[in-house]
Amino acid sequence: MSTVVVRELTKQYRQGSLTVPALQGVSLQIEPGELTALMGPSGSGKTTLLNIIGGLDAPTSGEVIVEGVDLARASPAEVSKLRLRRLGFVFQAYNLIPVLSAYENTELVLLLQGVPEAERREKAMAMLEAVGLKGMENRRPNELSGGQQQRVAVARAIAASPALVLADEPTANLDSKTGVELLETMRRLNEERGVTFVFATHDPKVMERARRVVRLVDGRIAEDLRK
């Protein structure tokens, strides 16, 4: 089963009397274990596509099936459950809850899932170690650098072993070297643990690390490269 199946997806935003076409017929399939970079200039529809796949936004037309769930037919509660159980999210910035420590942020999804304390601890600590933040468990977000914060966000996204992690320009607020490091971390997690990633970026250095590159232009797929 494909992790994501998208067919003839369109999305129009209304701005007063104006309709802005954000996606104009996107079809895409993402298989388990893939690491896909969603490329494209600003305004090309990357965020819109990720939000729709993540069930945070609804398309104007077209079909989206994530982990076998048809989002158009699912109830809000089912979509919510899908997000909690099967998806991980990394946003551009400010992913973390400021009042929670790195460890508490990492275990957040596990906690919401109702995973027992001991298991939570084990998984969250392992994840923090996997993203290279061992020893920083008790720091609050404001005591971490931007790159470290994003790594906590990645750790949180994958701690509960989701079927798919959606990352919207996770490196946008990082300098190029830190951005590449974060991508290396994601690639390693992809190779070692088989986590399926889709991330949006417009940084060519970041793109080089991906094994599949989908290029969006004006809400259409212009290129789909598998290396």
Place this chain on the structure above:
Amino acid sequence: MLILRMALRNLRRNLRRTLITGLAIGFGLALLVVSSGIADGVHAQMIRSGVSAMAGHLVVQGRGWQEQREPSIVVPQSPQVRAQLERLVPEATVVPRVFLQGLLTSPQGSAGVSLSAVVPELEARVEDLHEKVVEGAYLDGNPQGLVLGQTLAETLAVGVGDKVVLMAQSKGDLESRLLRVQGIFKAGIDEIDGFYGQIPVQTAQDLLGLGGEVTQLSVHLGSDRDAGLVLETVRAALADRRIEVLAWQEALPDLSQWIALDDAALYAFILAIALIVVIGITNTVSMSVFERIHELGVLLAVGMHPLRLALMVLAEALLLGGFAVAGGVAVGLLLNWPLEVWGLDYGAFTGGGSMEAAGVVFEMQQYSDLSLAKVALFAALTLAMTVLAAVYPAVKAARLRPIRCLHQR
């Protein structure tokens, strides 16, 4: 408990705002506790001195006396009714009284007087006129005895030991008795010091030809609490057409109204505090929700249930309210304690002298009489209001659409 942990830390995050809101609520509650204690203390004193002298927790009178004030209207078979009351309410003091109007005449002049004819030992147990005697002594067994107010004594130009003649209407005829001034009291109230006195009950019964009957049998309880129940019991037991059983509020409507009015002022105060709580909490919690839109969006996006988010917001309010209420009650009790033990000297504010409300002396030294049940009620109400005030921001938080929140920063 993720929710509690986050709520607590969110409160600490903007400590200044939390403290200001918490202090406002706590201070308001403390003030409410203290004023309630003082108000209840004042009312208890007024009930003690005013109600006890003119009535009791409840009174048994001949039917019609309350309206006509006619000395011939008495409690039929007073001694039997009295015994029956003592059996019915063994813990109470049952006090017989005859009320009459008359004219006091001395060699130097004469003046109208309003008299209570009493059983001195019983009267001294339930009211405090005997403590106000400034010359001579309170009534004892002497049937000729008379205690009267200082101003009245001056009008008549009499002192302790002097003779006066009392004249009163008895069934159409004018009867008179020779009395001897036994004591002079000063209550500090013109109406009492200038026009009031007491004589032994037998003297009045003899003068008015009442036999063993009295105008009123007043029932005095140890505390106000069971008054309602006792009233029911007595009413049921004395179902006689010729008898009326009244609560003190019915027997002394003026005083009762004055106390109700004073209580209404306290309720207005409670309302003001409720407003502080509602505005303070709504503002604090709304602000904190508004500031955290992005963060709440992240929580919703990663799968936190909206209901849980709402509970977190409510938990913030509950914690804030809880601390404020605990602090407010503690401070209120602390401030109340010296007022209960040493009292509050109103004379310091008014420059001395007595005051009067609805014909009852208002003592200058007032003691708080705080009811813990009321404190608990105020605390519970404040807390309930706190949570209620947070419902709107909580619902707003639960209705957030994550996608919109994530755009905000």
